Every structure is written in structure tokens, then in C-alpha cells.
Amino acid sequence: MYSLKCIECGKEWGDDHYTCECGGLLEVRMNLDEIEVDFKLDGNNITVWKYKSLLPVKMDPVSLGEGGTPLYRAERLEKETGIRRIYIKHEGLNPSGSFKDRGMTVGVTKAMELGKRAVACASTGNTSASMAMYAAKAGMRAYVLLPAGKVALGKVAQALMHGAKVIAIKGNFDDALRIVREVCEKEGLYLLNSVNPFRPEGQKTIAYEVADEIGVPDRVCLPVGNAGNISAIYKGFRELVEIGLTESMPKMTGIQAEGAAPIYRAFVEGKDDVTPVKNPETIATAIRIGNPVNARKALKAVYDTKGLVEIVSDDEIIAAQKFLAAREGIGVEPASAASVAGLRKLAERGDISPDETVVCVVTGNLLKDPETVVRVCGEPVSVEASMEAVLNSIYNLV
Ligand code: F0G
Numbered sequence: 001m002y003s004l005k006c007i008e009c010g011k012e013w014g015d016d017h018y019t020c021e022c023g024g025l026l027e028v029r030m031n032l033d034e035i036e037v038d039f040k041l042d043g044n045n046i047t048v049w050k051y052k053s054l055l056p057v058k059m060d061p062v063s064l065g066e067g068g069t070p071l072y073r074a075e076r077l078e079k080e081t082g083i084r085r086i087y088i089k090h091e092g093l094n095p096s097g098s099f100k101d102r103g104m105t106v107g108v109t110k111a112m113e114l115g116k117r118a119v120a121c122a123s124t125g126n127t128s129a130s131m132a133m134y135a136a137k138a139g140m141r142a143y144v145l146l147p148a149g150k151v152a153l154g155k156v157a158q159a160l161m162h163g164a165k166v167i168a169i170k171g172n173f174d175d176a177l178r179i180v181r182e183v184c185e186k187e188g189l190y191l192l193n194s195v196n197p198f199r200p201e202g203q204k205t206i207a208y209e210v211a212d213e214i215g216v217p218d219r220v221c222l223p224v225g226n227a228g229n230i231s232a233i234y235k236g237f238r239e240l241v242e243i244g245l246t247e248s249m250p251k252m253t254g255i256q257a258e259g260a261a262p263i264y265r266a267f268v269e270g271k272d273d274v275t276p277v278k279n280p281e282t283i284a285t286a287i288r289i290g291n292p293v294n295a296r297k298a299l300k301a302v303y304d305t306k307g308l309v310e311i312v313s314d315d316e317i318i319a320a321q322k323f324l325a326a327r328e329g330i331g332v333e334p335a336s337a338a339s340v341a342g343l344r345k346l347a348e349r350g351d352i353s354p355d356e357t358v359v360c361v362v363t364g365n366l367l368k369d370p371e372t373v374v375r376v377c378g379e380p381v382s383v384e385a386s387m388e389a390v391l392n393s394i395y396n397l398v
Helices: 048-054 075-081 100-113 126-138 153-161 173-187 198-203 205-214 228-243 262-268 295-304 314-328 334-348 370-377 387-394
Strands: 002-006 026-030 071-073 085-090 118-122 141-147 165-169 219-223 251-257 308-312 357-362
Touching (some): 048 100, 048 205, 075 085, 085 205, 100 118, 100 126, 100 198, 118 126, 141 153, 205 357, 219 228, 228 251, 251 295, 251 334, 314 334, 334 357
Parallel strands (some): 085 357, 141 165, 219 357
Antiparallel strands (some): 071 085
């Protein structure tokens, strides 16, 4: 059905591995010639598990109803940018409020198949919330390492309430990932970061769903942090072409925050790997990552599809978050808005054609990060409990 191969040297490994002895990441290769694809791209019954024949698990999934997220047409954004068709894939409407649920339903199901009792991850927040939720459903213990003081409150709340052991380290995400990899190795915990080759397999269903609903767009635009998602979506579209269900590839377009942009720097210099950024910083804490583990895969996806990588400032991110929320009715967290901020910038500069059909993936829900919202929007107006006071406030008399 599939094999697990090193992306650098091609060596084959068994299920219970994440990296090769050469240091390369492992990737699932579905045996597409042998697989009987049992779904049609007809727009019906869209969920992650519609595509089970292309997912590397056998048992009944540990599922909470992930996938099948709305794909909205963003008409005001089209008008503003001059781009003919823009769709927004709202991944914030997954069960835990982010796209991570797609990877976790597959990753935790694989953990069950392997007989694991405990799972672990490092996270900027969403991975931990999702992992805690799916571990709860599966009846497994969950251990989470977070960069102290740099994770949005809603995400920490989720991980805590779903019963994970949450450990805040005095370091950044890159430190947390390095440590959790060592801990997992030593203690036999099952690592569920995107270095785990089964996680991206779930995330590739974003590509399947988009193709199912509107066919293959000209471009997919998304925020990039650890670079797992852009690599996974690329893989999904590539597989559909290999099977013969579709014919083209979208230009994979990654957007990074200005203060955490190692992949952008590599792209500008035409390199196939990154120089890590030591002290990454951005208001979009979800993508505050300086040493993305999937960088090589992501750069390949971009080069192979003649895509782009762009950077956006914190101000541009917040402006896009406000535009989506107040003009399109789509509530997302700051990192997610980076995709739209990047699209606006590329359109304004004339780097993308007005004739394109573009899908922006927005990755996490507005409710994840209420503290930033209050910071950028201010507190509600407070008035006496009377109609006069309310009317005065509405008409701005006081
Ligand atoms: N958007 C959101 C809301 C995220 O939480 C993340 C990553 C990304 C975009 C970037 O995705 O890492 O695949 O390039 N969050 C991870 C976490 C790192 O721990 O929750 P990526």
C-alpha cells in the first residue's frame, strides 16, 4: 500500500521511524499503481476520510469529524486586489479550530496501530491543542512542550483542558522541538510533530478537498512556519496528477512573517535549504519559527510549481486579519491572515496575474488568540445601563 522512504537517500524504513540514519526526513510513498481509488472528485461528502484509500492507515480512524471545511468565495478581496477568483479555505472550522486536526486524525490513528500509549509534541500552540484533543479521544497520554509566554491563550487552554501535560520551556519553538525529539527517542513516546511522516499525510487532504470542490486552482497561498503544511498540500496535488484524477499543479505560494522568514531568505537566494534565524519574532506566534524542519521539502514544492515565497509585516498581518473578519465575515488568527496579507502584496506588486484562481488557506480560528484581538481592537465601550447612554454611544455623542 505504501513505503516509508528517506527524502535524501531513498533508504526504506519501517513505520516506527521519523528520520533516516543520514539525517533526512522520511516520507510516505503511496503505491499509486496498486491502490484502488474508491472516491470521485464530485464535490460530495467531503471529509478527511473520504480519501482513506490514499491514506496510510488500515484501522478505523480516531476521528472527531475533521475536514470538509468551507471554501468561501471572497468577493470583496477580489475587488480590492483585482484578482478574478479568490477562495478562502477556512481550516479554523476544524474540530480543534485549526488545520492540524487533519494530520492528527491520521497521526493518532497510526499511534493506535503501533500500539502506542503516549504521544508528544513541541508546539507554537495549535499542534498541541489538536494532539491533546485526539489523544483524549484515543485514550492516550499527551505531553506538550511550548515556548513559555509565546503561545496564544486559547491554544494553551485547549491543551490543558483536554488533559495534556503542558510544559512551558524558557526557550523558543525550535528549542522545544529539539528537546521533545530527544525526549521521545529516550522515553519511547510517539512524536507527533510534522517530522512524523504520517502527519503530513492527513494534511495533504486539503489539496484533495480543494480539487474535489473547484478543481485545481492556479495558485495556493498559505502561511509557512515549520513548513509541513505547504509540503503536504503540494504532495496531495502531486498524487492526484500521478493517479490521473487531475492534470495540473497549483503554484505553491508560501507567506512568512518578516521576523521569522528563513524560507523566504533561501528562496530569494535560490537555495534549497535555509540558514536558521536565531531569534524569530512576530505577532503571529503560530509561525514564530526560525529553523523549519521541513524547509527542504517546502522549497522543492515552491521551485517545482514555479511558486513564490513572500514576507509580510505584523501590521500587514493585522490589517489582513481585520479585512477578513470585518469585510468577509471570516474570523482567523494572525498567522492565518498572513496568507491573505501576502496575496494582497503580490497582487499590488503585479507579481501574480489578475486572471488567476487563487485559494488562500487560512489555518486557525479567530478564537485561538483573543488577547491579540483586544490589543489591536481595544476593549468594548462601557456605558451606564440605560437606553440614553446606549444611544449616545451609538451616535458617538460621548
Ligand atoms: N498557521 C497556523 C495557525 C499554525 O498553527 C501553523 C503552525 C502554521 C500556520 C504553519 O504551518 O508549520 O506546517 O508551516 N503551527 C505549528 C504548531 C508549528 O505547533 O501549532 P507549518
